[in-house]
Amino acid sequence: MDVMATALSSLTEGVSHMPQRTVMRPPALAGVLGLMPAYIGGTRPILGLKAICVFPTNKLHGKDAHQGVVLLFDPSTGEAQAVVEASAITAIRTAAVSALATRLLARSDAAVLALVGAGTQARAHLETIDRVRRLSRVLVADMIPDRAWDFVHELQACHDFSMEVADSVEAAVREADIVVTATTSSDPVLLGRWIRPGTHVNAVGASTRGERELDADMVARSSFFVDSREAVLDGSGDYLGAVHEGAIDGPNHIRAEIGELLLDQKPGRTATEEITVFENLGLAIEDVAAAAYACDRAREAGRGVWVEL
Numbered sequence: 008m009d010v011m012a013t014a015l016s017s018l019t020e021g022v023s024h025m026p027q028r029t030v031m032r033p034p035a036l037a038g039v040l041g042l043m044p045a046y047i048g049g050t051r052p053i054l055g056l057k058a059i060c061v062f063p064t065n066k067l068h069g070k071d072a073h074q075g076v077v078l079l080f081d082p083s084t085g086e087a088q089a090v091v092e093a094s095a096i097t098a099i100r101t102a103a104v105s106a107l108a109t110r111l112l113a114r115s116d117a118a119v120l121a122l123v124g125a126g127t128q129a130r131a132h133l134e135t136i137d138r139v140r141r142l143s144r145v146l147v148a149d150m151i152p153d154r155a156w157d158f159v160h161e162l163q164a165c166h167d168f169s170m171e172v173a174d175s176v177e178a179a180v181r182e183a184d185i186v187v188t189a190t191t192s193s194d195p196v197l198l199g200r201w202i203r204p205g206t207h208v209n210a211v212g213a214s215t216r217g218e219r220e221l222d223a224d225m226v227a228r229s230s231f232f233v234d235s236r237e238a239v240l241d242g243s244g245d246y247l248g249a250v251h252e253g254a255i256d257g258p259n260h261i262r263a264e265i266g267e268l269l270l271d272q273k274p275g276r277t278a279t280e281e282i283t284v285f286e287n288l289g290l291a292i293e294d295v296a297a298a299a300y301a302c303d304r305a306r307e308a309g310r311g312v313w314v315e316l
Contacts, residue, residue: 008107008135011100012269014047014296015107015234019266025292027241030215037265038062038072039215043291047299048138055295057095059093063191069125072191075095077298078134078266087316091298094127100297101289102131104234104265105187105209108285110139110269112232113185113207113273118143121183123176123196123220125149125158128189128211133162145170177201182224188220195248199224204280210245211287219244221284223254229284230262230276231255238288245286 017023018019025045025238039302047053048166075093080086089151090257097259109117115237117140122129125147149155155172163170180186180201188197190212197220202208213220226249233239239246240258249255263273265285276283305311 008103008110008137010296010300011103011107011293015104015264015266015290016269017047017049017266018235018290018292019264019270019272021288023292024048024270025235025290027238028291029227030242034073036062037064037275038048045291046082047292047296052194053202053295053299054082054085055291055298056078056080057096057291057294059097062181066126071098073127077294079295079302083228089298089302089311091295091301096294096301097289098127098131098296100293101128101211102135103297104293105211105285105287106139108209108232108265108287109136109185109207112283112285113140114205114276114279117184117205117207119146119182120144121146121148121173121179121185121186122158122189123148123179123187124189124212125151125155126189129158129187130162132187132189132209132211133166135167136187137166140185142166142168144182145167146173146182147171148173148176148179190202190220191218192220193218193244195219195222197225198222199226199228201273202228202282204282205274206282208282208284209287210284213244214242214288216242216244216247221245221249223249223252226260226284227254229282231260231286232268232275233264233282233286234264234288234290234293236261236264238290239286243286243288248302297310 079089098271267273
């Protein structure tokens with residue numbers, strides 16, 4: 008979370024550079040290929056690129072939907088420095104950013120978590136959000152009920168709070184203080200009328216124009232926070248869907264970037280009853296910062312494989 012906070016602050020301050028991702032969707036593929044370059048400035052610059060494939064049908068074969076690598080380069084010479092498996096990086100950094108947003112935006116007494124989706128991201132979010140709020144109960148909903156049951160049975164023994172499978176998404180979120188949507192849905196799975204006052208929502212799964220997890224009412228009812236204004240305006244299906252339906256007043260509906268909260272440039276939650284949403288699209292700057300951190304720890308521990316190119 009500290010690494011993500013530094014990276015997001017640097018983006019807001021303008022000392023880092025991150026063009027919008029390039030996404031290729033050949034009709035013959037069951038997924039997409041995305042290219043996500045970033046440069047982090049400062050006293051120790053980082054240069055890198057994530058090449059990621061997202062194949063939603065992978066979960067039917069017991070594989071993560073995200074497959075790819077993060078490449079790190081020497082910012083002085085451009086020489087290749089590291090190749091890091093991207094699936095783990097994506098899961099860890101995404102959950103760390105959501106937990107950071109939860110720390111900044113959720114009520115201090117928030118204790119009930121609803122997980123919509125029971126895949127890799129749900130697992131990572133369970134671990135990180137438990138670090139920023141004292142959870143007492145976790146409700147899990149998934150379009151495949153057996154997957155939700157397997158999730159609960161596997162993880163309950165690792166935690167001292169209660170975990171249960173909800174009958175539906177609506178049943179899960181109606182009782183929650185914190186909600187995480189971590190699906191691959193192209194249609195909204197979370198409706199605004201289900202959310203009670205004071206709830207914080209981390210919207211994680213919809214990272215392109217063609218994906219939506221939140222209906223327009225959910226976006227309109229919320230104080231809407233983002234990882235990057237530019238990224239959300241360019242490619243957030245949740246945001247663009249609400250604009251298209253006339254539910255929100257375009258960019259004016261975006262309260263702040265997380266980086267602005269970290270730098271005390273904008274306020275976060277301003278009232279107990281306020282509903283807050285964090286649109287976590289996932290940024291290249293997060294991937295390269297996380298990969299660089301992992302490589303630093305690997306060098307210290309003597310881990311990894313060194314090769315000559």
